[in-house]
Amino acid sequence: MLKLLAVLALVSASMAHRYIGASWKQSYKPRTPYVYKSVTWDEAHEYEDCPEEDFQNDNYEEQEEGVGKDNIKAENGMHHFLSRHNPKLIEDICINKLVNVTIDGTRSELSVPVCPDIVREESEHCGFETVIIPAGKWIVIDIERSADGEFQIRNSYKQVYYDYRKPNSVRFMVPVILLWHLENGEKVRGEIATYIPEEHQSNPPPSKSDKVRVEDWDETKVYLRPYGGHREDKQFEDQYELLRKALTRANLSYKDNVELEAGYTYLRYGRQRIEAMLLAN
Numbered sequence: 469m470l471k472l473l474a475v476l477a478l479v480s481a482s483m484a485h486r487y488i489g490a491s492w493k494q495s496y497k498p499r500t501p502y503v504y505k506s507v508t509w510d511e512a513h514e515y516e517d518c519p520e521e522d523f524q525n526d527n528y529e530e531q532e533e534g535v536g537k538d539n540i541k542a543e544n545g546m547h548h549f550l551s552r553h554n555p556k557l558i559e560d561i562c563i564n565k566l567v568n569v570t571i572d573g574t575r576s577e578l579s580v581p582v583c584p585d586i587v588r589e590e591s592e593h594c595g596f597e598t599v600i601i602p603a604g605k606w607i608v609i610d611i612e613r614s615a616d617g618e619f620q621i622r623n624s625y626k627q628v629y630y631d632y633r634k635p636n637s638v639r640f641m642v643p644v645i646l647l648w649h650l651e652n653g654e655k656v657r658g659e660i661a662t663y664i665p666e667e668h669q670s671n672p673p674p675s676k677s678d679k680v681r682v683e684d685w686d687e688t689k690v691y692l693r694p695y696g697g698h699r700e701d702k703q704f705e706d707q708y709e710l711l712r713k714a715l716t717r718a719n720l721s722y723k724d725n726v727e728l729e730a731g732y733t734y735l736r737y738g739r740q741r742i743e744a745m746l747l748a749n
């Protein structure tokens with residue numbers, strides 16, 4: 469059964485802020501108060517997990533919001549979960565939002581989706597969800613590397629804003645996708661991609677930057693496991709391993725030289741959602 473997730477839009481989410489755990493200065497105050505909502509693991513995804521022990525999700529306990537492993541509280545009282553938790557629900561992320569949009573120089577207040585029209589299929593197999601990302605235009609940038617080879621995700625992410633979104637008044641959409649190209653399991657190249665909002669899809673402003681580009685993507689099928697926490701968590705990395713296992717078990721093939729991370733949430737408060745994704749072959 470196909471479930472069409474209403475389009476959606478959202479919070480200024482960003483995978484670009486590196487999570488540095490409880491030491492993160494939590495001074496940021498969101499405009500609207502963050503409301504705590506309890507979520508179960510089963511509500512957060514559209515599949516049954518596989519019976520093997522390593523798929524069982526009971527090896528961590530959801531901590532009180534804003535309280536970390538060492539009982540450290542968020543300084544701004546707004547919290548994010550400082551340890552692994554159940555992911556924020558897609559239906560709470562992919563909402564419509566009232567924003568001012570500028571199209572061809574004309575500004576108007578519109579209710580617009582925060583996410584592209586992604587279709588989520590209920591999975592007949594255990595351990596993963598199947599998702600169809602619609603064909604469309606994306607803003608893409610190569611992730612810079614520093615002299616020592618570190619990927620400078622945050623810098624590149626900011627560049628998308630300053631070189632493309634800001635000068636062209638193109639609003640933000642989620643997810644932010646990090647697309648990693650692998651060689652022998654190592655990340656050798658990374659790109660950041662965000663969907664161009666509906667109001668600009670048919671006629672996106674051309675990029676004047678030599679770094680940011682507009683790309684046409686075909687409809688794409690991905691397999692995924694959602695995660696509540698932060699991309700640096702070892703347990704997030706483990707989701708790719710579980711995903712590969714589940715796909716192998718379901719006899720489905722995937723591209724083994726690409727990994728995607730989809731980020732949906734603002735990292736400085738609230739429940740998080742990131743998704744470990746692999747591309748269908």
Ligand SMILES: *[C@@H]1O[C@H](CO)[C@@H](O)[C@H](O)[C@H]1NC(C)=O
Pocket residue numbers: 566567568577
């Ligand atoms: C849109 O812009 C108008 C005029 O600046 C402002 O009053 C209004 O609050 C804005 N709406 C949103 C949703 O930001």
Ligand SMILES: *[C@@H]1O[C@H](CO)[C@@H](O)[C@H](O)[C@H]1NC(C)=O
Pocket residue numbers: 717718719
């Ligand atoms: C996967 O393929 C094997 C070998 O052909 C078969 O025994 C098994 O039933 C298949 N599993 C699924 C889920 O189709």
